[in-house]
Amino acid sequence: MAFKHITSRDNPVFKQLRKLVDQSRERKKTASSLLEGVHLIEAYWQVYGEPRLLIIPEGQSSVEATGLIQQLADVDTMLLPTLMFAELTPVASSSGVMALVDIPEAVVPSTIDFALLIEDIQDPGNLGSMLRTAAAAGVQIAYLTQGCTDAWSPKALRGGQGAQFVLPVVEGVNALSLVSAFGGQTLALTMQGDSLYQQNLREPLLFAVGNEGAGISKALQSAVDTCITIPMAHQGTLALESLNAAAATAVALFECQRQRLALSLA
Amino acid sequence: MAFKHITSRDNPVFKQLRKLVDQSRERKKTASSLLEGVHLIEAYWQVYGEPRLLIIPEGQSSVEATGLIQQLADVDTMLLPTLMFAELTPVASSSGVMALVDIPEAVVPSTIDFALLIEDIQDPGNLGSMLRTAAAAGVQIAYLTQGCTDAWSPKALRGGQGAQFVLPVVEGVNALSLVSAFGGQTLALTMQGDSLYQQNLREPLLFAVGNEGAGISKALQSAVDTCITIPMAHQGTLALESLNAAAATAVALFECQRQRLALSLA
Structure with a gap:
């Protein structure tokens, strides 16, 4: 895995993540989005495999978040200052981990009941x-x-x-x-x-x-x-x-x- | 009715309204709270009668809000700068009217089914x-x-x-x-x-x-x-x-x- 500590808002990956938060068009164009929190990332992992990137804030993460980050040790990880992390998360109090993931294509069932x-x-x-x-x-x-x-x-x-x-x-x-x-x-x-x-x-x-x-x-x-x-x-x-x-x-x-x-x- | 245009955050009535938004204790002590929007104020009016005070922002109110304010013409009204009104409302885009009301006592039914x-x-x-x-x-x-x-x-x-x-x-x-x-x-x-x-x-x-x-x-x-x-x-x-x-x-x-x-x- 690659571990990066980003502190500038001008970092191109961070700018891309901001776009994914703000713009539906960008999410659709790149078929990717951001997941907030341990439960959601675990659920995605269970169904589709590992996320592309983990995003964590400086300072304290929850015990669950730390556990998840350890389990996903071979996934690239980006460490952000608290305020920059807060620009990405949709919740007021994050459990301290987000993930960049691919949006899968919808598989339409053959018979619909x-x-x-x-x-x-x-x-x-x-x-x-x-x-x-x-x-x-x-x-x-x-x-x-x-x-x-x-x-x-x-x-x-x-x-x-x-x-x-x-x-x-x-x-x-x-x-x-x-x-x-x-x-x-x-x-x-x-x-x-x-x-x-x-x-x-x-x-x-x-x-x-x-x-x-x-x-x-x-x-x-x-x-x-x-x-x-x-x-x-x-x-x-x-x-x-x-x-x-x-x-x-x-x-x-x-x-x-x-x-x-x-x-x-x- | 009394109509007041308040522009200072130090106004005692405005300070009291802020307290009612922020503090459960203050709402319980005074048995009063704030309602946001035409639907809620109309519903309260229908059940308990007129609110104690209407609060409206400078500038445009919706057609429904204006209609309600006209119907409640004998209720005291406070006009606030947009930013001060925004400090009181729980929603991002208000329909342009709030009301100060008494919290009624709960009437417990005699038989509960x-x-x-x-x-x-x-x-x-x-x-x-x-x-x-x-x-x-x-x-x-x-x-x-x-x-x-x-x-x-x-x-x-x-x-x-x-x-x-x-x-x-x-x-x-x-x-x-x-x-x-x-x-x-x-x-x-x-x-x-x-x-x-x-x-x-x-x-x-x-x-x-x-x-x-x-x-x-x-x-x-x-x-x-x-x-x-x-x-x-x-x-x-x-x-x-x-x-x-x-x-x-x-x-x-x-x-x-x-x-x-x-x-x-x-």
Whole structure:
């Protein structure tokens, strides 16, 4: 391994890392991104092998970070002053290690039984959380519209906690074409529609979820087979009861999971 | 109404507002807090009446903010330079209005059929999201342990989107005493336990959910009747599949809601 102590912001590798943090275009062009923290780096390593570069701050790293750095002793390592490291990390208190990694290509499964379509989600943390939920619920593939934030940004990776490594994510999708081509039922999660709990969710399906503020676009609502709603308490009493996009996605996808488990038990 | 244009950080009212943003103790001592944005202020107004003070930034406010300010024309209003306003708001891009309000006392319902116990949640946004989910799922009361972040901080209020106005929130609760006194079944959401979907959730119950990192404490796990798990896909294949605290809470509370709806339909 090569070990470098960089202290200048003009260092070309550091400048490149800054670009990868800030620019979706740069991440896509170079098919690389940055991972923050021991858990995420271990998860990547388990699935895709060693990262290209470890980045650590001067001073104290956590015990876990130090352990990981020792295990990955043959990976090139860059030591940075605390303030320069802080420019790269998406979290306020880092565990003291980041990694530069290749973004793998999404491997689309040959038969798709349970797919998620995410329309125009803006917040990287929300997107990451939705992908994490999807992976846990057994979704096989996540399609993201062009209006979505980048699934491989450091913040979205942090929110996903490794979901992007096990769940194929296809970005830049045209939602209407996808829905019309999908060989199964297509559903959209909306504020008004059929009850989630009265829907047969055991057959092959594509579930569409929408933007934090606006929800699913009218065009996509018209394109899907059925609009679905999560029944809520006190509905209509006050305009207060609602779910945020990530929570609504969790409820919907796990209702699919529940029905499918019941089927596999039966 | 009184309209004041404040430009000095030494203004005693502005200093008091800063304290309310920063200090949980000050919010509790004065039983007051700050709301950010039109939606939240409207929701508060609908439930508890007019806020004590409106706070607006110089320059452009959104159309919605301007409309609200006109409707609340008899409420005292403070105009602040943009930078001073930014010191008060918990969001990066404000809709251009905040309000100083009284924190109401929690009204505990006489019979409790569906309660949530939140143990040591640290992140105000997560806590707010969990309260929002709980209100939507029909939870009647939320108990927060002493280790929880303050439910009435501007950030938690923002995350709750009005949940704190309709859901009684009791803070500083001793979890073990509460569980032993509760007159119904007590459940804890954990990584290992009985399947959520095989549990009868129609009877009076208290659901305990835990901290983002550590989950439910061992002491609380031992104290409850049953530990419950959300079955996940690929469990054990990789250590990646899990849910964040807010998503897990959403899945669990809406499974209660689903079973209760089925009962009310039957």
